[in-house]
Amino acid sequence: MESFNLVLNLDEIERQYPENSLDYFKDKKLCLFKACLEKYFPGVRWGIQDLLEELQLNISMCVNQSCCSGTFFQRNLITRAQFSAINERNLNEMNQVAEIVLFSCNGCYNSLLRGREFLKIPEVKKKTNKILNRLKKKGIGQNYPHKYDILENLNLKLLHDLDFLYLIRNDVLNSLKFDLKDLKVAIHYGCHYLNLSRDKRNVEDYIRNKTKLDELVTLFGGIPVDYQERESCCGWGASQLLINPKEALKITFNKLKSAESVGADFLVTPCPTCLYTLSKPEYRDKMYKWYGDKLDIPTIHLNELLAMLRGCEEERCITLRRKTPRLDEIFEIITRE
Amino acid sequence: MVEYTDSDWNWDFYKELVDDVEENKNIIQCISCGKCVGDCPATKVSNFNIRKIIRKVLRGDMSVLKDSDIWYCYLCERCKRVCPKDNINIPLLIINLRNESFKKGYGPRYNDLRKYVEMSEKFLTNGTVLEDPLEGGLPPERIEELNEICNFARIKYVFKASKNKTKEKKKKKS
Ligand code: SF4
Ligand code: SF4
Numbered sequence: 001m002e003s004f005n006l007v008l009n010l011d012e013i014e015r016q017y018p019e020n021s022l023d024y025f026k027d028k029k030l031c032l033f034k035a036c037l038e039k040y041f042p043g044v045r046w047g048i049q050d051l052l053e054e055l056q057l058n059i060s061m062c063v064n065q066s067c068c069s070g071t072f073f074q075r076n077l078i079t080r081a082q083f084s085a086i087n088e089r090n091l092n093e094m095n096q097v098a099e100i101v102l103f104s105c106n107g108c109y110n111s112l113l114r115g116r117e118f119l120k121i122p123e124v125k126k127k128t129n130k131i132l133n134r135l136k137k138k139g140i141g142q143n144y145p146h147k148y149d150i151l152e153n154l155n156l157k158l159l160h161d162l163d164f165l166y167l168i169r170n171d172v173l174n175s176l177k178f179d180l181k182d183l184k185v186a187i188h189y190g191c192h193y194l195n196l197s198r199d200k201r202n203v204e205d206y207i208r209n210k211t212k213l214d215e216l217v218t219l220f221g222g223i224p225v226d227y228q229e230r231e232s233c234c235g236w237g238a239s240q241l242l243i244n245p246k247e248a249l250k251i252t253f254n255k256l257k258s259a260e261s262v263g264a265d266f267l268v269t270p271c272p273t274c275l276y277t278l279s280k281p282e283y284r285d286k287m288y289k290w291y292g293d294k295l296d297i298p299t300i301h302l303n304e305l306l307a308m309l310r311g312c313e314e315e316r317c318i319t320l321r322r323k324t325p326r327l328d329e330i331f332e333i334i335t336r337e
Numbered sequence: 338m339v340e341y342t343d344s345d346w347n348w349d350f351y352k353e354l355v356d357d358v359e360e361n362k363n364i365i366q367c368i369s370c371g372k373c374v375g376d377c378p379a380t381k382v383s384n385f386n387i388r389k390i391i392r393k394v395l396r397g398d399m400s401v402l403k404d405s406d407i408w409y410c411y412l413c414e415r416c417k418r419v420c421p422k423d424n425i426n427i428p429l430l431i432i433n434l435r436n437e438s439f440k441k442g443y444g445p446r447y448n449d450l451r452k453y454v455e456m457s458e459k460f461l462t463n464g465t466v467l468e469d470p471l472e473g474g475l476p477p478e479r480i481e482e483l484n485e486i487c488n489f490a491r492i493k494y495v496f497k498a499s500k501n502k503t504k505e506k507k508k509k510k511s
Contacts (some may be wrong), residue, residue, distance in 0.1 A: 066464040077492040191413035237411030242452040247382040
């Protein structure tokens, strides 16, 4: 059981549907994975949901899906088997309603893949099975099934929003009302997208840059700028920001400063956790206090940007109550007729 | 200065770690090239040095479990990507070392875990780490499932600690 079996094979789709990859998704049931942080940034959800609805794709949300629990695993508050059991529970639930699951968060995406990866280890698999069997014994009735198995031949496939949007980029482009008007954009992929799935035996895969977001920004009429800290961490670091804020925010500061110093108008990322770290006003204030420079570069999630470009109303796509510096300015520039 | 002598060499610790997580055996391939250190965000802002940690593990130096260093890793997986060796998985090794450290009672400071109280509580009562998620939390019977899965996990103790704290607060108020 290889983790990448869970990842939707994009090359295959491009081969099968060279003209229009969207066709592949037309008869598929899609499910949007609920990332906890969408609560703070609802535009992250609406951005993708509105687009999928307009494209008349069959989408749903899985009511019984829980948080991916990655944050607890990373701090040793649950074991690998428990983490895998939570993942298998979610996969079982989503498998009932969908064929493809879309992710707006690098962390959730990485969690689901990692939970599966652990099942390759016989000891972890045995323990995970034990936990799931314990659940079964407690099961009563329809609404309370507790019936979860490790699904050996799972058909469900996982897909990161960025990979999806890139795959159907021409249809995305056709759905846009505005363009990026040559704005300079700093791209931040986020570690758990950037550092994922590198095949070291395949030299090309190992050393090539990941560029999908750069390409999308260019396609949307923006100019991706190269900045020194492009590949560095946002500073969240599996909750390091909560535990060692002075050190962690130094990383955040360096990143934002480096993007500002090459004249980026804003920074875009496909991950709400990175977005949270890079945009929270309280963190900006702390950075100002500790490192002496006031940073006001706006930060936007890819799905929020998509919503803006598609002409979604301000409150729905960027939820101004999040008070990120100068976001309204960017909104105003992009949506100027 | 010689950091270790031959008599310090202790394979038992290494074997223990490999017994627990088989993938850890790959760290023996480490050629100490330093690529991971050069690219590590934690190294840029603290004294964290993953090569030093690996050296200690390969020497069987269990003092590494007491080092605060192991708690500074960002689990960003950058090292895993840049390492020239095939299957060295440093973030996993770090999680494993932290686990051993917990078991031996060294663990992180209480203050560090305190930050997790609220998130643990939300997870075990809502199914998410935030209050009032976009479309409401999980139905109650599903919450039971999560609680059952997490039986005996540290997350439960963190949760219990939070409950006790709320009780104390209530007592004080009355
Ligand atoms: S990059 Fe890999 S081989 Fe080089 S020092 Fe780090 S762990 Fe060892
Ligand atoms: S995972 Fe940890 S050791 Fe590896 S580069 Fe990131 S912070 Fe450094």
